[in-house]
Amino acid sequence: MYDVVLHTNILVSYFASLGALSDFADSLVDFAYERQTQCDALNEPYYYECIQSIAKQRGSEELQLKTAMLESKGLVSRRDLSEAYRYFHLPSDGGAADDDRIYNVFQAQHTDSGVQEQERAREMLGRIGRRRGSKLLMNASQQTIETAQEAYAWLGNGLGPETDDSFVVTIFSLRVSQTQLPRQWRIHKRLRIPLPRRKSRSRTTTAC
Numbered sequence: 001m002y003d004v005v006l007h008t009n010i011l012v013s014y015f016a017s018l019g020a021l022s023d024f025a026d027s028l029v030d031f032a033y034e035r036q037t038q039c040d041a042l043n044e045p046y047y048y049e050c051i052q053s054i055a056k057q058r059g060s061e062e063l064q065l066k067t068a069m070l071e072s073k074g075l076v077s078r079r080d081l082s083e084a085y086r087y088f089h090l091p092s093d094g095g096a097a098d099d100d101r102i103y104n105v106f107q108a109q110h111t112d113s114g115v116q117e118q119e120r121a122r123e124m125l126g127r128i129g130r131r132r133g134s135k136l137l138m139n140a141s142q143q144t145i146e147t148a149q150e151a152y153a154w155l156g157n158g159l160g161p162e163t164d165d166s167f168v169v170t171i172f173s174l175r176v177s178q179t180q181l182p183r184q185w186r187i188h189k190r191l192r193i194p195l196p197r198r199k200s201r202s203r204t205t206t207a208c
Contacts, residue, residue: 011057014050026062029054033066045131049077074130081131084124099134103153106140 015022020032033051037044048070055063076084082092088105090097097105106125110118122141129137136153152159155171 011053014053017050018047018054026058026060029063030066045076045078045081048075049079052077074133076127076131080127084127087121087124094128099132099136100153102128103136103140104156106137107153107156 012022015024015029018029018032018036020029024032029051033047036047040047048067051063051070052067054060055067081094085092085094085097088102088109090102090105094102102125106121110121113121122143125137126141128134129139129141136149140153148161152161155168157171159168159171
């Protein structure tokens, strides 16, 4: 009973935050959302959380389509962002963790997880990446490698431009052996972009 009352109160607060009433039609809730975000753009993630929750509670096709469109534009609600940070054992606001630290935590968890949990980890990383506008995190969540920085980050072990070629090749082979076959081809293809910058024939040949 307590949970039901709490859930109802939260929904009421969501409607109130949008400047709407619980008996408003979907189109009016949509209008209220648009007005609030125009007047208070900094709190758009919270207003997105409001309309997202209302859409789910109502089972409204119109509002669910609205939230899906907002998500496709990179919007992440405060609640979903907090969940993503907590998934990686970080404070709900991310604390002082920068992109590199979050990426490293993701890599550590991702390597030791099953397929379903890996998908979950990529989803959570994608949320953080979209909210931060981080290409590193978004590419990692989509399993793409486009820059030298991302390639070295994926290889790990402190590798960089000055690392001996033979060691880079060894680590690369080890990482590929730990990766599922459908992704290997994508890794080989992507690594052709950053790795030739080392001007190393052995690197380029291995990555092709």
